[in-house]
Amino acid sequence: xxxxxxxxxxxxxxxxxxxxxxxxxxxxxxxxxxxxxxxxxxxxxxxxxxxxxxxxxxxxxxxxxxxxxxxxxxxxxxxxxxxxxxxxxxxxxxxxxxxxxxxxxxxxxxxxxxxxxxxxxxxxxxxxxxxxxxxxxxxxxxxxxxxxxxxxxxxxxxxxxxxxxxxxxxxxxxxxxxxxxxxxxxxxxxxxxxxxxxxxxxxxxxxxxxxxxxxxxxxxxxxxxxxxxxxxxxxxxxxxxxxxxxxxxxxxxxxxxxxxxxxxxxxxxxxxxxxxxxxxxxxxxxxxxxxxxxxxxxxxxxxxxxxxxxxxxxxxxxxxxxxxxxxxxxxxxxxxxxxxxxxxxxxxxxxxxxxxxxxxxxxxxxxxxxxxxxx
Numbered sequence: 001x002x003x004x005x006x007x008x009x010x011x012x013x014x015x016x017x018x019x020x021x022x023x024x025x026x027x028x029x030x031x032x033x034x035x036x037x038x039x040x041x042x043x044x045x046x047x048x049x050x051x052x053x054x055x056x057x058x059x060x061x062x063x064x065x066x067x068x069x070x071x072x073x074x075x076x077x078x079x080x081x082x083x084x085x086x087x088x089x090x091x092x093x094x095x096x097x098x099x100x101x102x103x104x105x106x107x108x109x110x111x112x113x114x115x116x117x118x119x120x121x122x123x124x125x126x127x128x129x130x131x132x133x134x135x136x137x138x139x140x141x142x143x144x145x146x147x148x149x150x151x152x153x154x155x156x157x158x159x160x161x162x163x164x165x166x167x168x169x170x171x172x173x174x175x176x177x178x179x180x181x182x183x184x185x186x187x188x189x190x191x192x193x194x195x196x197x198x199x200x201x202x203x204x205x206x207x208x209x210x211x212x213x214x215x216x217x218x219x220x221x222x223x224x225x226x227x228x229x230x231x232x233x234x235x236x237x238x239x240x241x242x243x244x245x246x247x248x249x250x251x252x253x254x255x256x257x258x259x260x261x262x263x264x265x266x267x268x269x270x271x272x273x274x275x276x277x278x279x280x281x282x283x284x285x286x287x288x289x290x291x292x293x294x295x296x297x298x299x300x301x302x303x304x305x306x307x308x309x310x311x312x313x314x315x316x317x318x319x320x321x322x323x324x325x326x327x328x329x330x331x332x333x334x335x336x337x338x339x340x341x342x343x344x345x346x347x348x349x350x351x352x353x354x355x356x357x358x359x360x361x362x363x364x365x366x367x368x369x370x371x372x373x374x375x
Contacts, residue, residue: 045134115148142253
């Protein structure tokens with residue numbers, strides 16, 4: 001049996017590559033003796049870098065840049081296609097995972113370090129940048145990125161604006177004459193796992209990054225003024241741009257300042273990693289999701305690959321960390337079988353530590369089940 005293993009990452013536990021390897025180990029220990037093809041998936045969020053490097057045999061590079069609060073951090077990025085394309089994961093420099101819970105403060109957290117990573121990639125001579133914006137700690141509308149790359153952002157008195165949403169609060173003028181000229185010859189693609197617009201983004205993403213209800217209201221007002229300034233200075237309309245709200249407005253900024261392409265993250269990455277060719281050869285697809293719910297069905301990676309398999313009438317198994325309390329089969333018609341991987345009721349913290357062994361054990365039993373033959 002040809003089995004295509006296309007897992008999503010398990011947040012705070014395993015990246016998609018590690019999840020694929022765990023499933024493969026379990027299947028290959030079983031009585032099934034399958035032929036496994038690994039196609040870990042990502043949608044532009046955490047784990048995108050490892051997925052693209054694993055599929056493209058790329059090289060990982062490191063640079064010391066600023067974290068969301070301006071402290072030095074060693075951040076990874078990747079080079080693929082013989083060094084012509086850079087893969088940057090925003091979370092490496094400007095990610096929520098770099099902060100403790102009490103450090104989350106959208107007023108101060110900035111995307112400046114991500115701009116520095118882009119500059120590092122340009123120094124490598126790349127002509128294309130794939131920038132995943134998931135897992136960010138910021139709601140600064142991408143101001144830090146454009147500042148790092150040479151734009152002059154000032155308040156009404158001509159002073160440079162501060163980092164974070166504090167900069168949005170006083171932004172009065174935009175001058176792009178100092179932007180790095182190399183950006184004119186570099187295509188930027190932003191795989192997004194959300195379709196939210198800039199206006200409304202603070203309400204959706206602000207609280208997880210530390211914004212109080214009062215600050216959310218303020219940032220929404222900042223975004224309205226920001227979009228007016230962008231329209232005035234750059235002739236771009238970003239207020240209601242689909243996907244523009246990703247990463248607290250970073251996607252909108254990349255579109256406005258650098259003509260970036262904002263694309264469906266899963267579709268883009270599957271095309272880049274040859275998923276369809278692997279699916280054509282498969283008899284069965286196995287995917288994963290940490291918490292299966294209606295957000296999964298809203299277009300996340302597992303849902304997308306399951307739909308692709310179903311169009312070819314190929315069965316789909318999904319391995320999940322949890323199913324919703326109100327689970328109803330009719331709400332999840334794209335999966336032929338759903339297997340929770342937890343061995344027993346336990347605290348989330350403990351479950352996260354054992355994701356790999358739980359995946360391997362469950363895959364082993366699925367392999368044995370598939371190997372059963374009628375007498």
